[in-house]
Amino acid sequence: APTPPPPPPLPPPKSPPLPPLVPGEAPAYSRDDIQDEINSAMAQGRNASVYILPGARLAFSIEVTCSGKIHVSVRSSGEGATLDGGKSSKMFYVTGGCSLYLGVLHFVDGRGDFKPHLARPSVARPQRSSGGAVYAYQAGDIATKDVSFTGCDAEDSGGAVSVSDSGDVSMEGVSFSECAAGDGGGAVIVEASGDVSMKGVSFSECTAGAGGAVYVSGSGDVSMDSARFSECTADYGPGGAVLVEDSGDVSMDSASFSECTAGDAGGAVYMGWGWGLGTVDVRRSNFIVTDSTISGCSATLGGAMFVESVTTSVLRTTITDCYASIYGGGLYSTGGRTTLSNGTLISGCSAPEGRGSSLFLIASEVSYTLPAPAGRWLPNARCEVYREACSYGNSEVAQQAACLKHRDNCALNLVENLVGPWYCQDPTFVQPCNWNSTRGGDPSLLGEKLY
Numbered sequence: 008a009p010t011p012p013p014p015p016p017l018p019p020p021k022s023p024p025l026p027p028l029v030p031g032e033a034p035a036y037s038r039d040d041i042q043d044e045i046n047s048a049m050a051q052g053r054n055a056s057v058y059i060l061p062g063a064r065l066a067f068s069i070e071v072t073c074s075g076k077i078h079v080s081v082r083s084s085g086e087g088a089t090l091d092g093g094k095s096s097k098m099f100y101v102t103g104g105c106s107l108y109l110g111v112l113h114f115v116d117g118r119g120d121f122k123p124h125l126a127r128p129s130v131a132r133p134q135r136s137s138g139g140a141v142y143a144y145q146a147g148d149i150a151t152k153d154v155s156f157t158g159c160d161a162e163d164s165g166g167a168v169s170v171s172d173s174g175d176v177s178m179e180g181v182s183f184s185e186c187a188a189g190d191g192g193g194a195v196i197v198e199a200s201g202d203v204s205m206k207g208v209s210f211s212e213c214t215a216g217a218g219g220a221v222y223v224s225g226s227g228d229v230s231m232d233s234a235r236f237s238e239c240t241a242d243y244g245p246g247g248a249v250l251v252e253d254s255g256d257v258s259m260d261s262a263s264f265s266e267c268t269a270g271d272a273g274g275a276v277y278m279g280w281g282w283g284l285g286t287v288d289v290r291r292s293n294f295i296v297t298d299s300t301i302s303g304c305s306a307t308l309g310g311a312m313f314v315e316s317v318t319t320s321v322l323r324t325t326i327t328d329c330y331a332s333i334y335g336g337g338l339y340s341t342g343g344r345t346t347l348s349n350g351t352l353i354s355g356c357s358a359p360e361g362r363g364s365s366l367f368l369i370a371s372e373v374s375y376t377l378p379a380p381a382g383r384w385l386p387n388a389r390c391e392v393y394r395e396a397c398s399y400g401n402s403e404v405a406q407q408a409a410c411l412k413h414r415d416n417c418a419l420n421l422v423e424n425l426v427g428p429w430y431c432q433d434p435t436f437v438q439p440c441n442w443n444s445t446r447g448g449d450p451s452l453l454g455e456k457l458y
Contacts, residue, residue, distance in 0.1 A: 032056040033058070035081075036060075037065060041057050055078070056080045059082070060083065061087060065089070070097045070099055072101075072102075074102050079107050081109055082109070082110035090115070092118050092139070096118060097138055101142075102146055105147055107148075114140040117140035136161060137171075137196065143171065145173060148175045156186055157183075157186075160186060164190045165195060166215065170195075170197045171197075184212060189215070192220075193219045195220070196222040198226065200227070211238060212239065215241060217244025218249065219241040219269070220248045223252070226255070231262055232260050234262045236264045241269040243271065247269035247306060252277075263300045265302050274306035274311055275301045278315065280315060296319075297323060299325075301329060305331070308333055309338060316342040316397065327356070328355045330358070342411070368393070369414045371393065391440075395435055410429070416429050
């Protein structure tokens with residue numbers, strides 16, 4: 008019998024179908040597909056929406072750019088898609104009022120450095136070298152949800168994300184790992200922008216010159232809900248994990264800081280004004296920490312926290328095993344008011360003898376609202392003159408600088424108030440010891456250890 012013919016070859020496997028797209032959403036299989044959709048949207052005066060298949064990996068040798076006043080959404084689903092900068096490029100640059108939403112994406116090996124052949128004439132070097140993955144300058148709102156950033160770095164600031172002169176910044180369920188910046192904000196920097204909101208955001212092993220994980224300057228209110236910081240480092244500046252200056256009110260709820268280090272002040276958190284990258288604009292901000300933990304952090308001043316010229320409230324929070332090489336093993340407070348309450352505990356922290364193992368205060372007030380934790384709770388403090396915060400405005404920058412520079416002199420000396428060269432402020436109503444001879448006190452107590 009004749010041999011039957013072989014069966015016909017099987018058809019090639021089909022690409023997995025796209026899941027249902029949001030109306031108007033364009034599929035993207037490459038970096039160029041994203042750019043083409045944004046270009047079309049800007050030309051047509053509409054918003055841009057892009058979907059990337061789960062499991063896809065898109066390589067970038069130059070960033071996607073949006074320079075029109077539109078809203079851009081780039082998302083995946085399920086396991087998410089990966090955007091790879093190959094240690095040579097950031098992924099997004101948004102400006103001109105463009106708003107950006109990123110969802111269910113994984114950014115890896117983004118790089119923010121200066122490329123002269125790509126630089127736009129109006130964009131200066133520090134801007135081009137900021138933001139290892141995302142750089143927003145004079146943009147709209149920036150929002151990210153269920154996104155990860157791994158191994159991203161920037162020559163200047165914002166190892167993963169840099170936002171400047173833009174709108175609000177919101178992050179939910181976002182993680183940053185091993186991100187770095189040469190200057191400020193190992194993971195994120197936000198300057199001269201709107202409110203900053205972070206929910207369920209984690210930072211691990213991020214490094215920068217200042218603000219090891221997050222640097223916020225000259226912006227609106229800052230809220231961090233269930234944020235996690237682990238082994239973040241500020242190499243030479245303040246804020247081992249977080250540095251906030253010249254901004255609005257700051258709140259941290261259910262946050263945790265572990266093994267963070269600052270080369271300057273605030274092993275976990277620095278909250279103050281005008282450290283270096285920002286402007287001199289003294290604001291009377293509120294700083295509220297609730298249900299949080301800080302452990303194993305270190306700095307030169309304020310092993311856990313350094314707060315300057317702000318009103319601070321710490322509730323149901325535990326600070327343990329932190330270290331300051333100069334002053335304030337747990338908390339260093341200068342020129343403001345701090346309230347510890349609802350069982351807040353500072354325990355096991357250390358500093359050189361007589362320099363505030365738990366607390367160190369200069370020209371500031373600290374109070375504890377009962378109930379206190381069980382056991383003895385006394386700060387390792389010295390007798391000094393508690394003075395009002397330095398509060399000179401923008402028109403008196405020299406007086407403000409002198410007042411801050413000579414806080415220690417003013418704390419240990421009885422001098423005329425509000426005159427140069429020290430510009431010591433008036434004594435506060437509450438004092439740690441009776442140094443006032445007009446009230447039967449002894450001025451020789453100044454500088455002596457209280458406990």
